[in-house]
Amino acid sequence: MRLPAGLRASMDLAKIVLCSLIGCSALFGYFLAASDISAGAFITGFGIFFLAAGCGTLNSIQERHLDRLFVRTRKRPLPEGRIGVSFSFFQAIVLWVGGMLFLWSVSTDFLPLFVSFLAVVLYNGVYTPLKQLTVLAIFPGAVCGALPPYIGWLAGGGKPLAFEALLLFSLLFLWQVPHFWLILLRHGEDYKKNIIPSFFSIFGEKVIKRLFVTWIGSLAAVMILFTVLPAGNVVRFLVVLNGLALLSCFFSGLTGKGPLRYRQLFGVLNFSLLFHMVIVSVGNIVS
Incomplete structure (x- = not known):
C-alpha cells in the first residue's frame, strides 16, 4: 500500500531512514549505561529520533537551493516543490519540541537536554552553513553525529x-x-x-x-x-x-x-x- 504523497514528502524531508539509525545509537548508549531494558530506553531513542528528524527537516530547508544543482538531491521534496517551506518550518519545530519533551520526561538531569540542544546548534548552525565553505565542515558534522549515543548514555544515568x-x-x-x-x-x-x-x-x-x-x-x-x-x-x-x-x-x-x-x-x-x-x-x- 502506497503512503499518501504528502506523508511521503514529509518523511523524505526529515530523512527518517538515517534518523532511525541515529535513534538506535541513542538506544545503544542508554543500554550501555543502564544495563537493562526499560521504557526509558525507548523513550530516549524516540526523543533522539524526533530531534534528528527536526534537524534533517531544517537542513533540507537550508539547502533547498543547493539541492537543485545536484543529481543526487534534486528530487528531494523542496527542490521538486512537493512541499512548502512554511510547512517545513512547522514540521521542524514540532519534531524538535516533541524530541525535547521525550528527553525531558525520561531524565531529571539537565545534561541530556543541554547536549541535545548543543547537537541541534552544531548541526544546523555550524555544520550545514560551513560545508558550503570548507571541506573541514565534515569534522563538526562528525562530532554532531557522535552525540546521540552519548546523550543516550547520559539519559541512562552514565557518568559524563x-x-x-x-x-x-x-x-x-x-x-x-x-x-x-x-x-x-x-x-x-x-x-x-x-x-x-x-x-x-x-x-x-x-x-x-x-x-x-x-x-x-x-x-x-x-x-x-x-x-x-x-x-x-x-x-x-x-x-x-x-x-x-x-x-x-x-x-x-x-x-x-x-x-x-x-x-x-x-x-x-x-x-x-x-x-x-x-x-x-x-x-x-x-x-
Whole structure:
C-alpha cells in the first residue's frame, strides 16, 4: 500500500531512514549505561529520533537551493516543490519540541537536554552553513553525529566522562566520516563540479581510498575495544569478528570502483554499525 504523497514528502524531508539509525545509537548508549531494558530506553531513542528528524527537516530547508544543482538531491521534496517551506518550518519545530519533551520526561538531569540542544546548534548552525565553505565542515558534522549515543548514555544515568562514554563517542565519530566519503565516491560526478568544496578537489579518488582504509581500520579498532566491557565470550568473539569483517570488506571492496560497489560498501558500513550496537547491547544486558 502506497503512503499518501504528502506523508511521503514529509518523511523524505526529515530523512527518517538515517534518523532511525541515529535513534538506535541513542538506544545503544542508554543500554550501555543502564544495563537493562526499560521504557526509558525507548523513550530516549524516540526523543533522539524526533530531534534528528527536526534537524534533517531544517537542513533540507537550508539547502533547498543547493539541492537543485545536484543529481543526487534534486528530487528531494523542496527542490521538486512537493512541499512548502512554511510547512517545513512547522514540521521542524514540532519534531524538535516533541524530541525535547521525550528527553525531558525520561531524565531529571539537565545534561541530556543541554547536549541535545548543543547537537541541534552544531548541526544546523555550524555544520550545514560551513560545508558550503570548507571541506573541514565534515569534522563538526562528525562530532554532531557522535552525540546521540552519548546523550543516550547520559539519559541512562552514565557518568559524563566515563570510559564507555568515550568509546560511544569515538565509535560514531569514526563511522560518520566514511559514511560521507562513500556518498562522495558514489556520486563523484556531482561533487567534481565543485559547486561546494569537496575532498575530490583536494585529494582525488585514489588518495580518498587510501584514507578510507586507515579510517576504517581505526573504526574497527574502536569496535574491538568494546570487548573490555562486561560480556560473554560469544559476544566478544562476534564483536571482534564484525570489526575484522568490516576492515576486510573495505580493503577488498575499495580495489574496485563504480556506484554499485560503493553502494554495497555503504550497506556494509551501516549493517556493521547496527550489528555491533545490537551485539554489545545484548552482551551488556545479559552479563
